[in-house]
Amino acid sequence: MPNNTPSRRSRKLLVGLALLVVLAIVAFFWLSPPKKTDYLTATVQRSDLENSVLATGVLQAFRQVEVGAQASGQLKSLKVVLGQTVKKGDWLAEIDPVILQNTLAQEQAKLENLQAQKLAKEVRVKQAELTWARQREMLAQDATARQDLEGADTELRALRADAVSLDAQIRQQKLALASAQANLSYTRIVAPIDGDVVSISTLEGQTVVASFQVPTLMKLADLSTMTVKAQVSEADVVRVKAGQPVYFTILGDPDTRYHGTLRAVQPAPEKINNAVFFNALFDVPNPDRTLRVDMTAQVAILLGEAKQALTVPLTALGARDKDGRQEVRVLKPDHSVEKRQVRIGISNNFQAQVLEGLKEGDNVITGDASALEKADGNNGNGNDGNTRRPRQ
Structure with missing residues (x-):
């Protein structure tokens, strides 16, 4: 009868090894510390905050006059050139008399x-x-x-x-x-206002006929004061009214702000590509003639502003209760999480002013880092280098 003792020993050895592996795996998961939660946080800090309605505007002269001819005939002479500054009553042109x-x-x-x-x-x-x-x-x-x-x-x-x-x-x-x-x-055409010659439509030698409509010879504009016509969307116009402070920048000098006060909001809208806009008007001085007619203005109509206010990101704010307060989670130095109810002041699209409930230097939780990493992995995007991820 054959001897099976070695094979029995091999089977026992394999079973023992498998049992040891299972025990090692169970011990690893049982004895390893619990996984710590990653949070995205932001520090409560002081900064200038403003809530504003943004719009695109066009610069126009505060006073602009189209100078026409009431007499028919050949334009005998022009007394001015393009860009010339004239006074009211100055001789501009003459029609053959x-x-x-x-x-x-x-x-x-x-x-x-x-x-x-x-x-x-x-x-x-x-x-x-x-x-x-x-x-x-x-x-x-x-x-x-x-x-x-x-x-x-x-x-x-x-x-x-x-x-x-x-x-x-x-x-x-x-x-x-x-x-x-x-x-x-x-036949002697004179300037009706003080201003600059911004365009000339008729040249010397041309014949003008004033029988049915007044032909335009040139345009005069008073460029010492400019009017900005800002196009406010119908979603924002309910928050805009005369008397609000406003500023704008121009494309050629985006670092310089020109300030004014909203003068009026036109009641009748304009439709641009089926979108409804309302024109908000305000005036700004232009003593050095830096601003030109038809320039594009990036306009901000201020609804509220706060200087050196405590601010938090909007992503840190939770649901609002019946008293108008909102919940914020604060990450304490011992890595524990504390929930607080805070009172919020003005806000924009990114930040909100904190009136009560937080102090400068508090770390507020803005999100879960693991969820962000998962989303970044799905989208193929990297993490924001400014995001801090303390552990609890």
Whole structure:
């Protein structure tokens, strides 16, 4: 009968080794310390905080006038160049005045003719009055017929009526003369305001026709004060009102802020690509002419601001209770977690002002680091180097 003692010993040895491995695995998991929780934290610190409505705006001159021509004719000369600064009443351009000068001379001649006719008519009226008086005296002495007196009376009345008609014609002709003088004055175009010549639409030698609409020759703009027209979305316009402080920057100088006060919010909206915007207007001084017409402005309308306020990230804030307070978890120095109820002031899209419940230097929990690492792993993104991950 074969000897099976070695094989039995091998099986016993394998079973013993397997049992030792199982016991080692159980001992490792049983005796190893519990896994510690990783947290993302932020330090409560002081900083300037503002809550604002952001909008894109366009710069316009506070006063801008399109200078047109009320007289038709050839533009004889331009007295200004593009960019020139002018004062109210300065001579800007001249339209050829020859035709209107001739018209004025004709109207003046007509008036003088009517005035001469009036003098002649006054002489005839005077003569008719004498004839009528003489006929009346002669009729009283039975030296003439009543028919002759009646004829003198009729002649006198007719001449007086003609004199009244001439007076009316003279008044009418004076109005025509005044219109001709005004039309001639329109050939000399002067500045209606103080400002700069920002555009010239008509050049010397061109013919302008003012029959149906007033042709534009140039534009004047007072650039000493600029108006910003900011486009506020319909979601934000309910929080915007006149009197709020506002500032803006321009693309060419993003580090300089220009400050003003909101003057008005236009009640009628504008639609841009089916989006509704309301124009908010405010004015800023521009003494050095740095700001130009049609520049783009990045506008911030301040709803509230706090200087050197205690701030926390919005991600650290929990649910709001019935008293308006919000829960915040604070990581203490011994790595324990304490829940606190804090009162919040103004906030923006990233931070909130802490009024009560926290002090400077407290570490507040903003999230779970393991959850973030899992999300980063799924998205293939790295961790933020500024994020601190204390352990509890």
